[in-house]
Amino acid sequence: MDAQRRVIEDGAIVLEGSKILAVGLRSELERQFKGARKVLRANSILLPGLINTHAHIPMSLLRGIADDKRLQDWLENYIFPAEGRNVTREFCYWGTLLGCLEMMLSGTTTYTDMYYFEEEIARATVQAGMRGVLGQTVIGFPVADAKTPVEALARTEAFFKQYSAEPLITPAVAPHALYTNSKETLQACRKLANQYKRPLVIHVSETKRENDDMIAKYGKSPVQTLDDWGIFDGPTIAAHVIWVDDQDIATLARKRVGIAHCPSSNMKLASGIAPVLKQLAAGLHVGVGTDGPAGSNNDFHLIEEMDLAAKLAKVHAMNPEVLPAKTALEMATVHGAAVLGMSEQIGSLEAGKLADCVFLRSSSPNLIPSFDPYSSIVYAAKAADVTDVYIHGEQVVAAGKSLKLDTQLILKKVQDYQRQVVLSLSKK
Ligand SMILES: [Zn+2]
Structure with a gap:
């Protein structure tokens, strides 16, 4: 999802700080950015957030x-x-x-x-x-x-x-x-x-x-x-x-x-x-x-x-x-x-844009085989196929788990609020 709507097989993106530095073939970008820390995600589709x-x-x-x-x-x-x-x-x-x-x-x-x-x-x-x-x-x-x-x-x-x-x-x-x-x-x-x-x-x-x-x-x-x-x-x-x-x-x-x-x-x-x-x-x-x-x-x-x-x-x-x-x-x-008036900043994987991107596990049973990635993403993928999420260059989800939020604490609070809402509606 870039200006030319390219689908890049065995692709890669390079992030620096909050931004995307480059998008292209993995082999070329690995040559170009030798010292970069690598995150390898085989059997994945990388798409804009x-x-x-x-x-x-x-x-x-x-x-x-x-x-x-x-x-x-x-x-x-x-x-x-x-x-x-x-x-x-x-x-x-x-x-x-x-x-x-x-x-x-x-x-x-x-x-x-x-x-x-x-x-x-x-x-x-x-x-x-x-x-x-x-x-x-x-x-x-x-x-x-x-x-x-x-x-x-x-x-x-x-x-x-x-x-x-x-x-x-x-x-x-x-x-x-x-x-x-x-x-x-x-x-x-x-x-x-x-x-x-x-x-x-x-x-x-x-x-x-x-x-x-x-x-x-x-x-x-x-x-x-x-x-x-x-x-x-x-x-x-x-x-x-x-x-x-x-x-x-x-x-x-x-x-x-x-x-x-x-x-x-x-x-x-x-x-x-x-x-x-x-x-x-x-x-x-x-x-x-x-x-x-x-x-x-x-x-x-x-x-x-x-x-x-x-x-x-x-x-x-x-x-x-x-x-x-x-x-x-x-x-x-x-x-x-x-x-949202943010075309210059987000919405696609292009050099210069903010690094908001998502990995889908393309080896999920519902995503194989894949003859067309657009078809896979829109008609076959499910929320649970999301593995990793980056926002503003920061990884916020890894292996399907939030890195930033205390999930257990949130679940407990939600249970408290559910009880409170039920009680509030029972009062006339
Ligand atoms: Zn509304």
């Missing part, structure tokens, strides 16, 4: 709390009450450690988040050694970390300042959606993002109901309304983007909005099928995302999302030729990087 363009990471602690519900029922009757009684600073910190553990062990090196207490999420993400574009939520009703949108915006600005120089973290502002925020709040979010040159993360046109309600309220689709208000006038990451027409897609392309496609979530919540092929054809960058694990997925496995992105597009088009494996891998790597 996967990029999850949409998640709510601390919701790992609410994994599967309410399945098989309609989005509004799920949000209003399960998620918002469970969050209201449980989400604290510590909850976000431990939920992030669990989420980072799961993401890293399954090959994700960068993720985008939208949640509360984002500074705690950033702290845990740095501790895990992961890369994050972390969006502090701004929403039009009282939540765990802010009573009002004005307070949430002040928290966001403090978060921008606190994480201005951490190489692994890109702080962002995350107005939840058009239907949960006023025009004034959304415009204040855009202004703050532009002032600090940070991205804006938002859910857009996830359900038909959202579209119908917004058209009734504003006379235009969510995309057109947001565009009229200037919300896309700066780097934007839009999640879902399902209920969009040709005019909306043209607007998104003109504004270079990055799209986070979340096939598991869209299928599980029966939100609809995003017109990914049209979006790609319009020149939009479309990445893949897991969304949160509380009922809309319920895991953070990006290999599975690639597989589902390809298959959902095929069944939607009733055509197996569309969205081939190579495109699916591009969505989880180079497109994902472009969605």
Whole structure:
């Protein structure tokens, strides 16, 4: 996965510090870099770290709390009450450690988040050694970390300042959606993002109901309304983007909005099928995302999302030729990087880019024989095939185990939180 999409057999990459120095044939690079320390991984596929363009990471602690519900029922009757009684600073910190553990062990090196207490999420993400574009939520009703949108915006600005120089973290502002925020709040979010040159993360046109309600309220689709208000006038990451027409897609392309496609979530919540092929054809960058694990997925496995992105597009088009494996891998790597505005830094294995890379064990029974590596990675590989992960030049996973996090301690904390959540919901 480089600019030429080369597949190099018996290849190697050379890392120096946080960056990739060279990519090529092992024999040539061994000659060129004689004194370098060698890490040999026979029977492996080396690929760029996967990029999850949409998640709510601390919701790992609410994994599967309410399945098989309609989005509004799920949000209003399960998620918002469970969050209201449980989400604290510590909850976000431990939920992030669990989420980072799961993401890293399954090959994700960068993720985008939208949640509360984002500074705690950033702290845990740095501790895990992961890369994050972390969006502090701004929403039009009282939540765990802010009573009002004005307070949430002040928290966001403090978060921008606190994480201005951490190489692994890109702080962002995350107005939840058009239907949960006023025009004034959304415009204040855009202004703050532009002032600090940070991205804006938002859910857009996830359900038909959202579209119908917004058209009734504003006379235009969510995309057109947001565009009229200037919300896309700066780097934007839009999640879902399902209920969009040709005019909306043209607007998104003109504004270079990055799209986070979340096939598991869209299928599980029966939100609809995003017109990914049209979006790609319009020149939009479309990445893949897991969304949160509380009922809309319920895991953070990006290999599975690639597989589902390809298959959902095929069944939607009733055509197996569309969205081939190579495109699916591009969505989880180079497109994902472009969605986050990080094309120059991550998403491919090329000299000069940051060293975020993943080894898959290609001798796993489900990966042999292999006639085409793209096919193997997208349609046959599983999270458990990931053996080693490097982020920012540092090895964070070896032989399928985290080198940075205390797995036993995290598991114990998760059990404590599960008991606490059950207890909180039993109280009237
Ligand atoms: Zn979401």
